Amino acid sequence: MPPFRKGGISSRRSLSDNCKEAFMMKEQNGLDPLRHSTAHVMAQAVLEAFPEGKIAIGPPIDDGFYYDFDLPRPLTPEDLEKIEARMREIVKGRHPFQYREVSADEARALFADQPYKLELIADLAAGDKDEYGEQTSGEPPVISIYTHDDFVDLCRGPHLSDTGKIRPNAFKLLSVAGAYWRGDENRPMLQRIYGTVWPDKKALKAYLRRLEEAEKRDHRRLGKELDLFSIQPELGSGLVLWHPKGGLVRSLAEDFSRQEHLRAGYDLVYSPHIGRAWLWETSGHLDFYRENMYAPLDIEGQEYFLKPMNCPFHIMMYKSRRRSYRELPMRMAEFGTVYRYERSGVLHGLMRVRGFTQDDAHIFCRPDQVEEEIQKVLDFSLHILRAFGFHDFDIYLSTRPEKAVGEPERWDQATEALRRAIESRDLPYEVKEGDGAFYGPKIDIDIKDAIGRAWQCTTIQFDFNLPERFDLSFVGPDGQPQQPYMVHRALFGSMERFFGILIEHYAGAFPVWLAPVQAILIPIADRHLDFAAKVAEQLQEAGLRVEIDERQERMNAKIRDAQMQKIPYMLIIGDREVENEQVAVRLRSGKNLGAQSVDDFVAKAQEAIAEKTAA
């Protein structure tokens, strides 16, 4: 995206230099003033349509802006059209944005009939929250307003110099959605209008094209088109059926992962799907996680719970006998299927489901092994993710929250081990202060997909809670019991979500090694079927996944269908090929490689498989 250049930024309050710097930090996105200003213009248009309406907050966001309103009735798509039309008029009025600092009392008077603004003003005056209700760093409270035309908003800014800097053909209102006031589900539900705005029409169009592109990649759509998986109401929301083709991709991913885990010194284990209440009482899940667990089963008078996590089972394996320091580290890995209750409204394709399989592992180690183990997990994670075509990562280190278990020294040691692991690999990362779990610090890795979206996958977490609760120990060299460190990690996260991400990343065109069907034979006429069958046999013997399109169809139709199924290799067989014992290779990119011997093709395909490339 081009940086925002057109139009100036209105003069803002004079601030001390370091304060300005703080604002500059927040305003790294050059499009923010444009987006924020457009949000104000929208709020004006909405209030004109609903004079009794109440306004809440309206910040810039990635790709656009939103504004929250409390209105007497739900908004309709027609309302949005009218609001948009009115916005175009306002924009053309070239009303200047005027900044003014006011006292708390003056602000209260100005927004006397705006209860949400009054609440914000109260927080501002108290000096601990900004106008979005976010905690501030303790700067002296400044209350400011921005006025354009006849609309006034409580606002820190900055804004454009005037509404004329917003191009009437470069914004669009996208949707209206419910949003709780201050994100609190106990507070009123407001109506949020989402919009997008760009420096010019071209940029807007490019953005809308991006949205369309994302829609074409949507794993729910591709899952149906490519017959990969389904989720059917008849068997329950959030429960996934892996169809043969999706199941194959999963099993290839799992096979690869298992093989790499073994090479990396992990042990492969299995555990049941249910466990007695004792287990979950001991682990603390019944105290802290129960709202995400399904109701217990009664088995001969004992309560059993469906597992929401695998850790207690791995711990019980560790505990099954006394452990020596010589046995550590122990690394137990399992594709463990867990079930968690998720509220119906949050379910989303494969990305958010109620039953899923984690590529879970737990590492038990001695204090002196922590550093190396973390190093290895981090390297291993990136190695696995790269194999699936992900090369861009956002890494986050989350540190000790206020409420936490475990001794501070252990927290420090663990956190430093995590930090040094990242830094020793020269990886950029961001620290999320206080964002660790109550039981330990963690590293999260988001992967960036082909169109730049970030997805949370990998998590590497220390756990100071469970070793304590389960009273884990090992016998040290001195014969005395010691408590091991425990690290919990998942690399794909969940197979379901990772599969969803993979589908969207590749837009359904999996690299050859993962493609459910790697090559399809396309005989031009019936007389080529025998040779096609012979070739298919040869390819199968070479380990390739092959199909023959035997239908009474035109070659063009067969090619089209193969294209739409995103099959890497289309092998055309006509008179010439039969005569020369060759196949004519077409790639799904549309590239025609021409006729070649079956052996040459096999070599080519096997290379692509080994290299994990697209063709």
Added chain:
RNA sequence: GCCGACGUAGCUCAAUAGGCAGAGCAUCCGCCUUGUAAGCGGAUGGUUGUCGGUUCGAGUCCGACCGUCGGCUCCA
């Protein structure tokens, strides 16, 4: 769970203002034997998500439920 929208054939979507439920693709049956993204013809296919209500008459209006989608909250 909450707010809003939506739910019509296997899929994608039509059906003026409440008045006989339709098209393309897929499937099946024929014909064509085909050279790098859809050959032609015919047939089959729907209790309009479910249940209830209003009406002479409901795909269309009302209510409840189920589900999906966009968000909020939460998260692998």
